[in-house]
Amino acid sequence: MKLYNTLSGQVEKFVPADANEVKMYVCGVTPYSATHVGHALSYVVFDTLRRYLEYKGYRVRHIQNFTDVDDKIIQRAQESGVSEDELVEEFIGDYFSAMDALNIQRAAEYPRATREIPRIIDAIAGLIDRGHAYPTAGDVYFRVTSKDDYGKLSHRTLDSMIAGARIQVDENKEHPMDFVLWKGAKPGEPSWESPWGPGRPGWHIECTAMSLEYLGEQLDIHGGGQDLVFPHHENEIAQSECYTGAKPFSRYWMHNGLLQLGSDKMSKSLGNLVSVVEALERYSPDAMRLYFLSSHYRSPLAYSDEGAAAIERSLDRIRHALTPSNGSGPQVNPSSHAARFATAMDDDLNTPQAVAALFDLARDINRGRDAGQRIDEGQATLRELGGVLGLTFAERASSDTELAAAPFIDLLVSVRSDLRAARQFALADQIRDGLAEQGVALEDSAQGTQWQYQSPD
RNA sequence: GGCGACGUAGCCAAGUGGACUAAGGCGGAGGUCUGCAAAACCUCUAUUCGGCGGUUCGAAUCCGCCCGUCGCCUCCA
Numbered sequence: 001m002k003l004y005n006t007l008s009g010q011v012e013k014f015v016p017a018d019a020n021e022v023k024m025y026v027c028g029v030t031p032y033s034a035t036h037v038g039h040a041l042s043y044v045v046f047d048t049l050r051r052y053l054e055y056k057g058y059r060v061r062h063i064q065n066f067t068d069v070d071d072k073i074i075q076r077a078q079e080s081g082v083s084e085d086e087l088v089e090e091f092i093g094d095y096f097s098a099m100d101a102l103n104i105q106r107a108a109e110y111p112r113a114t115r116e117i118p119r120i121i122d123a124i125a126g127l128i129d130r131g132h133a134y135p136t137a138g139d140v141y142f143r144v145t146s147k148d149d150y151g152k153l154s155h156r157t158l159d160s161m162i163a164g165a166r167i168q169v170d171e172n173k174e175h176p177m178d179f180v181l182w183k184g185a186k187p188g189e190p191s192w193e194s195p196w197g198p199g200r201p202g203w204h205i206e207c208t209a210m211s212l213e214y215l216g217e218q219l220d221i222h223g224g225g226q227d228l229v230f231p232h233h234e235n236e237i238a239q240s241e242c243y244t245g246a247k248p249f250s251r252y253w254m255h256n257g258l259l260q261l262g263s264d265k266m267s268k269s270l271g272n273l274v275s276v277v278e279a280l281e282r283y284s285p286d287a288m289r290l291y292f293l294s295s296h297y298r299s300p301l302a303y304s305d306e307g308a309a310a311i312e313r314s315l316d317r318i319r320h321a322l323t324p325s326n327g328s329g330p331q332v333n334p335s336s337h338a339a340r341f342a343t344a345m346d347d348d349l350n351t352p353q354a355v356a357a358l359f360d361l362a363r364d365i366n367r368g369r370d371a372g373q374r375i376d377e378g379q380a381t382l383r384e385l386g387g388v389l390g391l392t393f394a395e396r397a398s399s400d401t402e403l404a405a406a407p408f409i410d411l412l413v414s415v416r417s418d419l420r421a422a423r424q425f426a427l428a429d430q431i432r433d434g435l436a437e438q439g440v441a442l443e444d445s446a447q448g449t450q451w452q453y454q455s456p457d
Numbered sequence: 458g459g460c461g462a463c464g465u466a467g468c469c470a471a472g473u474g475g476a477c478u479a480a481g482g483c484g485g486a487g488g489u490c491u492g493c494a495a496a497a498c499c500u501c502u503a504u505u506c507g508g509c510g511g512u513u514c515g516a517a518u519c520c521g522c523c524c525g526u527c528g529c530c531u532c533c534a
Contacts, residue, residue, distance in 0.1 A: 009461095029534070042534035072532065154529080160459050161530070203532085225534030226462095232533090256534070257462085260527080294482070295470060299463080300527065307469060310483040317482095320497065344471090352471045356481035366497055370490090425492055432494075443495050450496090 001056065001346045003221075004298060006229060006253040007153055011348050014252065016220040021059045023215045024050065025250070027207060027224035027232070028110065030067040031091035032076045034275040035098040037288070037303055038225075038259040044289050045256045045297040045349075046223045047104040047390055052345050055388045063214045064107040065207060066092060068114050069200050074189055084190055098276035102285050103390045109214050113206040117192045120201045120209040123243050124181045124194075132242040135196045136172040138184025144177045147238045153253060154230035179235055181205045204235035208243065211236075222250035226258055226298075257300040274303065286391045287312040293351035293389055314359070315393075318386070321362035322379055322393055325369045332368035334381035337361035341385050351389065358385055395452070402453055409440055413449050420444075 001014045016022045026046045029039055050060045068088045077087045099106075113120070124140055127133035132146045144150045144158060151157050161177055170176075180202040185191030191198040201209075211219055217240075224233065233253065240249035261274065279288060282305070291311045295301045337357045344353030365378040386393060398406075412431055419428040432442050435451070443450045 027534070030532085036534090039534050045534090070532080154460080156460060156530075162459095223534095227529070227533055230460095230529065231531090258528070258534070290482095291469095299470090302469085304469090307483085310469070313484095314482050317497080350471075352482095353480070356471070359481055363498085367499090370498055420492080423492075429493070436495095441495070443497095444491075444493095445496085 002348050003252055003254060004348050005251075006233075006255050007248065007250075009155065012252070016058070017218060017251065021061055022053055022220045023218075024060055024062045024221040024223065025207070025211045025215060025219050026062065026064045026107070026222075027228055028064040028066050029091075029095055030070055030072060031088050031095060032070075032073045033091065034273070034277065035091075035095045036273040036275050037279050038273070039095075040098065040102055040276050040279070040288060041259045041292045041301065042223075042225050042256050043099060043104050044102060044292045044390065046254075047102075048289075048293060048351065048388070049221075049223070049254070049349060050105060051388050051390055052349065061215065062105075062107040063109050063111065063211065065210050066095075066110055066112045067203065067206060068092075068112045069190060070203060078188075094277075098280075101280055102276065102288060103392055105390075111210040111214060113201055113210075114190075116206065116209050116213065117201070119213050120205055121182075121194050123205060123209045123212070123239065124201075126243050127181065127239065130242060132238075133181055134174065135182075138197045138199060139172065139180055140182035140196055141173055141178040142181055142235065142238060143174060144179070144238065145175055147242055150177075150238055151234065153234045153237055156230070179204065179231060181239070204232055205239055207232075207236050208239040211249075212240070212244065217244040217246040218248070219250040221252045221254055223254045223256075226255040229253075229255055256297045260300050260302045279308070283308045283312050284315070284394075286315055286393065289390050290315060290355065294355055296352060297349055317366070318358065318362045318382070319393055319395070321365040321369075321375075321382060325375050327369060327372045327374045329368075329371065329373040331374045331376075332364050332378040334361055334364070334378040337364070338381050338385060341388075345388070354385075354389065358382065358389075361385070398453065409435065409451060413442065413451055416442075417449055 002011045003014045004011045024046070026043070029035065046062075050062055053060050066088070069084065073084055073087060077084045080087065124133060127142065128135065128140065131143070133140055133142050151161070158175075158177055181204075182194060182196055183199050183202055184196070185198040185200065189200070191200055211222075222233065222236075237249050241247050276288075283291075287308060291303075291308055292301065294311065337360055340360075341354045341357040344350040344357060347353070361378060361382050365375045365382065368375050368378065383393065412435060416428045416431040419425075419431070435442060439454045440451055441454050
C-alpha cells in the first residue's frame with residue numbers, strides 16, 4: 001500500500017514500524033460549536049483509512065484527542081453563561097452523536113487536554129531542561145531556533161515565515177516564531193498549577209503529550225486536515241522530537257483537503273458552516289460518506305445540496321443490487337471488481353476509483369439478476385467492500401409520522417392492486433399519482449408492488 | 458509578499474509519458490421490460506483534457522510562459 005506523506009511530499013510505500021499494529025493519531029476537535037460537515041469529511045477519511053488497514057489485516061490503534069481548553073471555549077462559555085465544562089460536555093456529546101450517525105468507528109482512546117496536565121507539564125519541563133524552551137513572565141515558549149529542521153513538514157524556512165509579516169511581535173519572545181507551550185493564567189480563566197505559575201497548556205503541546213502517553217514516542221500515521229499542517233503539526237514535530245529525541249515523530253503525515261462551501265473554505269471564522277445534524281436531516285449517512293469519498297481525500301471538495309442529492313440518487317442503484325433474487329444460473333463473479341477496489345485503495349486511498357469498482361459491481365449484479373443468474377456471491381462482495389468504505393446500505397430511517405402512515409399506504413396500495421387486476425388503470429394511476437405527491441414512490445413488479453418514501457432532493 | 462494546490466464532458470470526479478478511440482456518478486437522448494409508469498438493464502452523450510509554445514517516436518500526463526480558481530502563512534478537520 002502506498003500513501004502520500006506530507007513530510008516528504010511524495011507517495012511512499014506504507015510500512016508500519018510494527019508489522020502487526022498501526023499506531024494512528026488523528027487530531028480531534030475543539031468542542032465549542034456544532035460538529036460540521038467539514039469535520040465529517042476529515043473523520044470519514046481517516047475512518048476509511050482505518051477500515052481499509054483493518055481489511056488488509058492490520059490491527060490499528062487509533063487515538064484521537066479533544067482540545068478541551070482554549071480561548072474559544074473560554075470565550076464561548078462566558079458568552080453563554082455556562083461553565084467551560086458544561087460547554088465542552090455538550091459539544092463532545094454532539095461530536096459523538098454525529099460520528100456515530102456517520103458510522104465512524106470509535107478511537108481506542110479520546111484523551112482530553114485537561115486530564116493530561118501532569119503529562120503536559122512533564123513534557124514542557126523536559127523541553128526546558130534540554131534547552132528547547134524557556135519560561136518568561138508566566139508563559140513558556142518553545143525556542144524554534146533550537147531545532148535545525150523546524151519547518152520540514154510545511155516546507156518553509158524560518159526566514160520565509162518571518163517574511164509573512166503577520167506575526168505578532170511579543171516582547172517576551174526570543175524569536176517571533178517561538179510558540180507558547182504554557183500560557184500564564186489571566187483572571188477568570190481556568191488554570192492549573194505548574195512550576196511556572198498557574199496557567200494552561202498551549203494548543204500544540206497537548207498532542208505531543210497525549211500521543212506519547214497513548215502511543216509511545218513514534219507514530220506510524222498522524223492525520224488531520226490540511227489546515228493543521230502549519231503551525232499545529234509543525235510544532236508537534238518540533239516538541240516531540242526535541243523532547244524524546246526520537247525521529248521521526250510520525251513516519252507518515254496525512255492531511256485531507258478541506259471542504260469548501262461555495263467558493264470559500266468552510267470554517268469557524270467565516271461562519272459558513274453546515275452542521276452534520278442539518279446534513280443528515282436531508283441525506284443518508286451513506287450518501288454523506290460516499291460524497292466525501294467520491295473525490296480524492298487530498299483534494300478540496302465543494303459541498304453542495306445538488307452534489308449530495310446526486311450521490312443519494314446514485315445509491316439507489318447499489319441498494320437495488322442488494323435486494324434478493326431467485327436466480328439459479330451461474331454466479332456473477334465479483335473477483336475482478338474486488339481486485340480493482342484493492343488496487344485503487346492501495347494507491348494512496350484512491351476512493352473515487354474504489355467507488356467506481358463498486359458501481360461496476362452493482363451493475364454486473366443487476367445485469368446478472370435480469371439474466372437469471374445467482375448473485376449472492378456478488379452481493380456479499382458488494383456488502384464487504386462497501387463496508388470497507390463504511391457504507392451500511394441501510395434504507396433511510398423512517399420518522400414516527402411515516403411509520404404511523406404505513407398501514408394506510410399499505411391499504412391504498414392493496415386497493416390499487418385490485419384495481420389493476422380489474423384493469424381499472426385510470427383509478428389505479430390516480431392512487432399512484434396521489435401517493436407520489438405525498439412523497440411515496442410505487443414500483444410494480446411480477447412479485448407485486450413495492451413502495452417507499454422518496455429521499456428528498 | 459512567501460509557500461503550495463488545482464483547472465478533464467451540462468455538473469461532480471478518476472487518470473499524471475504509450476493498452477486514453479480518457480473510469481465512475483449525476484443529468485440528458487433513444488431502447489428493452491411494463492396496461493402506462495417507476496426501478497433495473499442496453500446504447501449513445503469529451504477525437505479531447507484552461508490557453509500558447511517546447512521536450513519526446515509518442516503528452517491530459519514532462520518543461521516554460523500566460524490566464525483563471527483555491528488553500529496555508531492567524532483560531533480551524
